[in-house]
Amino acid sequence: PNVCEIRGVGYSYGRGKKALDNVTFSVRRGESVAIVGQTGSGKSTLLRLMCGLEAPDAGSISVAGVSTAKKRGQREVRRMVGYVMQHPERQLFAQTVAEDVAFGPRNLGLSADEVTRRVDHAFELVGLGEKRGASPFELSGGQRRLAAIAGVLAMEPELLILDEPTAGLDPRGRARLRELLADLRGHGVTLVQVTHSMDDAARADRVVVLDQSRVIADGAPAEVFSRANEAQLRACGLGIPKPLAHARGLETAGHAPLGDPPTIEALAKVLNATEGASGNGI
Template sequence: MAPAEHPPVRLSHVTLVYDGGVRALDDVSLEVSRGERICVLGANGSGKSTLASVVCGLLAPDEGTVELAGERVCADGRPDLEAYRRARRSLGLVFQNPDDQIVTSVVEDDVAFGPENLGLPRDEIAARVARELRRVAMEGYAGADPSRLSGGQRQRVCIAGALAMEPAVLVLDEPGSLLDVRGRAAIMRVMGRLAAAGTTLIHVTHFMEEALDADRVLVMDHGRILLEGTPDEVFSHGPELSGLGLEVPFAARLSERLDLPWTCDERQLLCELGTVPNLHKTLMEERPDIKHVCKLGTVPNLQVEHVTFSYGRGERALDDVSFEVPAGSSTAIIGQTGSGKSTLLRLLCGLERPDEGRVVVDGHDTSSRRGSKAARRAVGYVMQHPERQLFAETVEKDVAFGPRNLKLPAAEVERRVSRAIETVGLTARRNDSPFTLSGGQRRLCALAGILAMEPRILVLDEPTAGLDPRGRAMLRRVLARLSEQGITLVQVTHSMEDAARSERVIALDQSRLVAIGTPREVFSRDNERRLREGGLGIPRSLRVARELEDRGWPPLGDPLTTDELVAAIRARAERAKVTVPFAREGRC
C-alpha cells in the first residue's frame, strides 16, 4: 500500500495571542489537502488574516503544532527557524494591502523579487515575470513605478509576484478588495486555473459569492472555526451567519425572499423562476410602479471643467473631464482600476492641480494656492485606509485631534466631538482605545475625526473596501445620515450596489468620462455594453432582471435593489395570475 500523501498544511490546536491579551487564534486545528481550494470567511477581527499569516509561515503560534509544505515548522509552540526557511520556498502570500508587499520602485523588479530570492536562473526569472504580468493584465506597466499606480493596479502587481514563485500553497488575503469587477473576475479565473493545476489555495474574502467556487468554506469568529463544510452546507446556516455579521450570497437571499427552493446558484435560481406563461400583450408594455426619488440641489458644490492631469510619465490620468456635483447630493464615481478615480478625488480635495482646465470647490478655484487651501478646508477626505491615521489613546482623543488643531474653544471641541461620535454610532466606545475596535468600527472612528472638522463636502475613496457585510451596512447607514444632514457626498467605489444607492453616478474609463446621470440612466441598457467593456458591471438585482427579460419575462422596471427586484417579480406574478414558484418552461 502506498503511503498517504502528506498534507501541505496541518495545524493542530494552534493558539496565538497578540500583545494586550487579544486571542487572535484559539485552539484552531485544520488540515488542507494538496490541491484543495479553501475559502475563509468571518467578520473583521475574527482571526482570518492571522490564520493566513500562520499558514504562509509569517507568524508562529504560542501554542500548538504547525506543519507546512512537509516541514514541521512549529512543535508545541516552539518554532524551528530552519524548517520555516525551507517551507517558505513553497509558500506564497498576497496581502490585503499591496503597500505592505511592494518593495521596489519598478514593477517588473518587484515581480522578480521572489524568484530572485529562490536563486533561479536569469532567463527563468524573466520568463516568469513576463508570464505573470500578462496573466494579471499588467504587461504594459512593466517599467512603471508602483507608487504611481492605482491601488488596484498595485494589488495585481503583488499577485503577479506571488504567482511568479510558483508556490505549492498560495494564501490570498482579500486579493480583490481594491479591484474592479473585471479585476476580481480575472483573479477568480486565475485561482481556478491554479486549483486545476494542483496548487493548494487558501482564500480569505468578504465577498460571499467568491466562496461558491471553493471546495471547502471555513467561517471564523473570535479566533475559532465555527462552521466548516461545502459552500452549500455553510450558507444554509443563514441566521447563524447573520449573527456573525455575515450574509449569504445574493441568489440565496433572493430565493428566500421569493419563497423559492433555497439555492446559492444564480443559474439554478433563474431556472426556478422560469418564464411566466400566458401574459397578455398589454402586460408586456407595462412597467411596475417602482419609484426612485432623486433630490438634487441646484447650486453646484463642485465644478470640474475640461480637466486634464498626468503624473509626468506621458500617460494622462484624466483627459478632458467635465461635470458638476450639486450641493447636498450624493455622487458615486465608478471605473476600472487605473481609470483615474483616485486622481479625480485628489483634484477635488485641492491636493493636486490640473494641467489643463479648472476645478472649483465650494466657489474656490484650486488653480491658485489660496484656492487650494480654501478647498482643503471645505472638503473632508476619507482615504482608502482611513483607520491607519488612528493614533490616540481613546476614540474621544482621536476624534478631537483635528478640532483642537483649529484652536477652537474647549466647549466647541466637545460639541463637535460628541456630535461626530454620535453620528457614527460609537458613543458607547468613546473612552475605549481605537485599536480595540473592529475593522468597521475603526473606519467609523477615523470618519468621525474628519466629521468633527465639519466639512461641507465629504470625499471618500473606496470607503467599504475590506469591510465585512456588517461593517459595510454600518457605514452605509452613516453616509445616509450625513446625506440627510445636507453634506455633499462623493465616493469612489467598485461596488455597483453602492453606486446604485447614490443620487448620481459618474463613470470613468481609461481616464475619460463615459457616462453621467442617475443610476437608472447610467446603468441603462444603452450603457451596459460600454460599462462591461470598461471593466464594470451593473447591480446584481438589475442583472437578474435583465436575464429574466431575456428568458421571456416582460420588463421588470430596472430594479436597482433586492427590494425593488422582489417587488417587481411579485407584481408580475400577481398580474399574470401565477404563484411563486412559476412554471418551469423552456430550457435553462
C-alpha cells in the same frame, strides 16, 4: 447650488501620460455622487485634485466657489473638504476614540465647547457614542473605520470625499457603512465616493463613469446602468449591480419585463408590482 465644479479638467504625469482628459461634472449641495471606473481610469487622481492636493494642468476645479488653481486656494479647499482615504482606520493613533475624533477640530484652534459640540455630533452621526472612551485598537474593523470617518466629520466639511469606503470590510461592516452614508445624505452632507462596487454606486444619487481618463457616462443610477449602456460598461471592464443582473436573469427565464432596478429595494418594488405583495422571485 453646486458645491464642486469640475470644468474641462486635464492632468498628466511624466512623459505626457494623461490621467484625466477634459473631465467635466458638478456636485450639487446635499447630493451623493459615486465615481466608478477600472484601475487606472483616473479616479484617484481626480479625488486628489478635488481635495486641493494638486492643481489640474488644464481646466478648473472649485469648491464652494474657491478655485484650486493657486496654492492659497488649494489650502482653503483642503479645509473645506473631508477626505477619507482607503483604510483610514490605519491612521488612528490616540488612546481613546474620543481623543482621535477631537484631534482635527482642536487643530483648528476652536474653543473647547465648539470641539465638544463637533465631537458629540460626529459620534451621533456614526452611532459610535458608546465607544467614546475605548481604545481605537479595541474596536472591530468596521467600528475603526466609522471612528476614522467621525474624525473627518468633526471637521464639518463642505464636501465629504471617500475612497473605496466599504473595501476590506466584512458583510456586517459594509452594511453598517452603507447605512451611515444613507444617514449622512439624510442630514444634508454632500458625498462623493469612489467605489469598485456597482451595488454601492447604485445607491448614490448620481453615477459618474470614468474610462481611460475621460467621463463616458454621468447620470442617475437607473440611467447609467440601463440596457442602453450595459455593453459599454462591460467593454470598459465594469459590471452592473447584482439586483439588476438578477432582474435580467428573471426576464431571460420568462418573467415579464422588469425595467432597470439598480438596487434590491427597487427590484423588490417592481416585483411586488408585477407579482403581488408577496415579493416572490427575489
